[in-house]
Amino acid sequence: MEKRRDIYQAIADPTRREIISLIARQSMNLNAIADNFDASRPAISQHIKVLTECGLVMIRQQGRERYCELKIDKLKEVTTWVEECRKYWNATIDSMENYLQELQSKNKKHGKR
Known part of the structure; x- marks a missing residue:
C-alpha cells in the first residue's frame, strides 16, 4: 500500500523545494x-520518493530512464492556503493601521503627542 504524505511536509525541506523548481521547468531523469546536488543519489531518490508519495511528482518510465514530472495541480492546495493566510493577515494589518490612525487622531484633538 502506498504511503500518503502531507504536501506541506514535502515542501518544508529546501532540497525538495529545489527539486520542484528544477522539474517545474522540464521533466528530468533521476x-x-x-x-544538481552535493547529496548522494540515494538521498536525492529518497527526496523524490517523498514528493511522489504526496502526489507532487510523477515518475514516468521512458526506455531505461525514469523521468520525474511535476504535477503542478497539486501545488494549488498550497497556493490556496497561502492566499487565505495572506488575506487574513492583510485584513488584520489594515485593521491595526486603522486603529492606530484613530488613536493618533484622538491624541491630536486632545493636544497629546
Missing part, C-alpha cells in the same frame, strides 16, 4: 536531478 541522474540529471542528482547532478
Whole structure:
C-alpha cells in the first residue's frame, strides 16, 4: 500500500523545494536531478520518493530512464492556503493601521503627542 504524505511536509525541506523548481521547468531523469546536488543519489531518490508519495511528482518510465514530472495541480492546495493566510493577515494589518490612525487622531484633538 502506498504511503500518503502531507504536501506541506514535502515542501518544508529546501532540497525538495529545489527539486520542484528544477522539474517545474522540464521533466528530468533521476541522474540529471542528482547532478544538481552535493547529496548522494540515494538521498536525492529518497527526496523524490517523498514528493511522489504526496502526489507532487510523477515518475514516468521512458526506455531505461525514469523521468520525474511535476504535477503542478497539486501545488494549488498550497497556493490556496497561502492566499487565505495572506488575506487574513492583510485584513488584520489594515485593521491595526486603522486603529492606530484613530488613536493618533484622538491624541491630536486632545493636544497629546
